[in-house]
Amino acid sequence: MDKKYWSGRIQNLVPYTPGEQPRDRVFIKLNTNENPYPPSPRVLEAIRQATDSRLRLYPDPEATDLRRAIGERYGLAPEQVFCGNGSDEVLGLCFYAFFTPGRKVIFPDITYSFYPVYTELFHLDYEEIPLNEDFTLPVERFLGENGGVVVCNPNAPTGRTLPLEDIRRILEANRDAVVLVDEAYADFGARSAIPLLPEFPNLVVVRTMSKSHSLAGMRLGYALGSPDLTAAIGCVKNSFNSYPIDRLALAAGEAAIQDVPYFEETRRKVMDARAWTTQALRAQGFRVHDSDANFVFAAHPALSGETLQQGLRERGILVRRFDRPRIREYLRITIGTQQEMEALAASCEDILKG
C-alpha cells in the first residue's frame, strides 16, 4: 500500500474489524450479535409502503417522525433524541462532539473494540482502565478527573452489567465531562440509565435497533440526552452528512419502535435461549459469565479459544473471538434460536470429546 496521498492524520490508523459476514457458505451465524428472529411484520410492511417514487426525494434530515416515536417510547421529548446510521455512527459523532484533545477519555481495557479506534481516528487522548479479574468494572477508577467516560452496559464482549447505582456514582463524580453509556445490548436484561437523564445533564445513552429490533441490515441507532447534548451531535452530523438515514430506514425504525409486543416476544425468546445455553455450556465444563446481553462469553479450561473457534467453524458454526490479552481464550457466542443453540452445544460436546 502506497500511502503517499494519505493524510498525515491517518498514516498509522488501524480500523475496526467487523465480524465476518460470510457470502458463499451457509453458517449458523453466532458471531455478530444479530437477532435470530426477523424484523417485525409491521416493519416489513412499512418498508413496502414506502418503496415507491418518493425515493427520488431526500429523506427528512431531522428524522422528525422517528425521533418523536422513539421519544414517546421512553417518555422523552423529540429534542432529547438524536438518530443516526447505526449506533457505530452515533458513537463516532459523540466522540467528536463531546471529547477534546488533551483531556483524557477513559473506558475499560476490555470493552467494545471500536472505542479506541474512534479515539485514534480523532486524535483524542485516552486511557484504558483494566477491568477486575472477574471482568467487573473498578468503579472507583472512573471517579477521578477526566475528559469523558465511555461505558458499555452490559459490557461487550463480557455481557456483564454495571449496576445503575454505579452509573450514578460515575455521573455524579464527572459533572464536568460527558458520560457516554452505550446500551447496545441493554434490552436483553440490564437496567437502562434512561431514568437518570432528568438528573444528569452530562449523560448520553446510545442505543441501536440492530440487536433487540432485528434491524442490523437497516442501520439505525440513536442517542438520548439533554437537548444541549443532542444538538452537539447534530452539529457534527450536519457538518458531515445531512441525511445519514434513508427513507426506508426511517420508515422501518418508526414501525420497529412502535411494535412493542413483537419486541417483547422476541427478546424473551432470546433471553430464554441464553439461560439454556449458559446452563448447557457450564454442564460441559465451560466457564460462562452471567450475561445480560444477547451473547455469552465462554472459555473452556481444557481447550484453547482458537481450537474451539476453529472446531465450531468446521462444524458450520461461526462465533467471535478477540485475539487480545486476557480474553483470547474466550468465545463470544451470540444467542440464536433454541435450535441453533442446541446445535452449538452438540458441536461443543463433539469437539471436547476430541
Next chain:
Amino acid sequence: MDKKYWSGRIQNLVPYTPGEQPRDRVFIKLNTNENPYPPSPRVLEAIRQATDSRLRLYPDPEATDLRRAIGERYGLAPEQVFCGNGSDEVLGLCFYAFFTPGRKVIFPDITYSFYPVYTELFHLDYEEIPLNEDFTLPVERFLGENGGVVVCNPNAPTGRTLPLEDIRRILEANRDAVVLVDEAYADFGARSAIPLLPEFPNLVVVRTMSKSHSLAGMRLGYALGSPDLTAAIGCVKNSFNSYPIDRLALAAGEAAIQDVPYFEETRRKVMDARAWTTQALRAQGFRVHDSDANFVFAAHPALSGETLQQGLRERGILVRRFDRPRIREYLRITIGTQQEMEALAASCEDILKG
C-alpha cells in the same frame, strides 16, 4: 444553547444547511436538485426482493456487489470503487483521508457550500479562490503549491463546466496532492474525468446516485480512484462506521447502475427540459448561464433574487437561493418535468408583470 459539554473543536462550527424538505404543504419542489422521475422500476423491484427476514443481518460492509457493478459500468476494477452513504459522506471521508492540517486545500469561492464546512469540521486550512466574473474557473490559480484541490464539475450552483483539458492541467500541476473532482451533476452533460484515472494517481472522482439515478431518498454515493486512494477512504470509513449502506440501499444501487436504458431516457428528458427552461427564462429577460447540470442558475435585472424566490413560493414553487456575496440575486432552479418547468415559467412571468 449551553455548549458547556461540547468539544472545544466544535464550539464555533456552523453546519451545512440543506434545502428545505417541506413536510406539510405540497410544492413544486425545484430547490434540492432531485430528479423529477421516479427510480427505475428495476430498483423498486430489487428493494421489494430484499425486504425480508435478512434485514436482521448486517449488510456487506465492503459493498462488494455494488462496487463490482459500478466498476463494470465504468470499466474499472472493484478496488477502484469506494461506496458510501451519499456523496456528502463520501466527500467528508475524502476530506479527512487526503487533506492534512497546515497544507492549504483550495476550492472556488462559489461552489458547493459543504466544502468549507468539512474543512471547518476537521480544522483544515483552506483558501477560497474567487471565480471569474462570468463564474468560470481561473485555472492558473489552481496550478500552484497546495495541499489539495476540490473542484465541483459541473459546478454548483452555477452549472458551469470546466473543460477536461483544464482538469488535466490541474492534475499535472498537483502531482503531490489529491485533486477531488465532484461530479454529482456530470451525468447531465459534462465530460467526466473518469477517463483520466489511469494517468493520474492523484485523481479522485466523487459521484452520487441522488440526481441522475433518482435515488436521493436512498443515500448512495461513490468515489473512483486508484486502489491506494480508495483504501484511504475505506480506512477512515472503517474507523467511523463499518456499515454506512443498508441492505436495501445496496440492492437499489446495484439495480440502478445496471439499468442504463432507464438512466439514458430520464436524463435525456431532464436535459431537454433544461434547454426549454433556459430559452423560456432568457425570453423573459433573465440572465441564465449555460448549464450542464440538472439545474439552471438565473437572475433577473428587474427584480431581486429574494423577491423572485418569495413570489415563486407564494405560487407554490420552491427554488433555492444562497444569501452570499456575488450570487444572492440568483436563483438555483432544479430542472423538473416539462410541465413543472412550464409552471415555473408562467409563475415567473406573473411575478415580472407585478
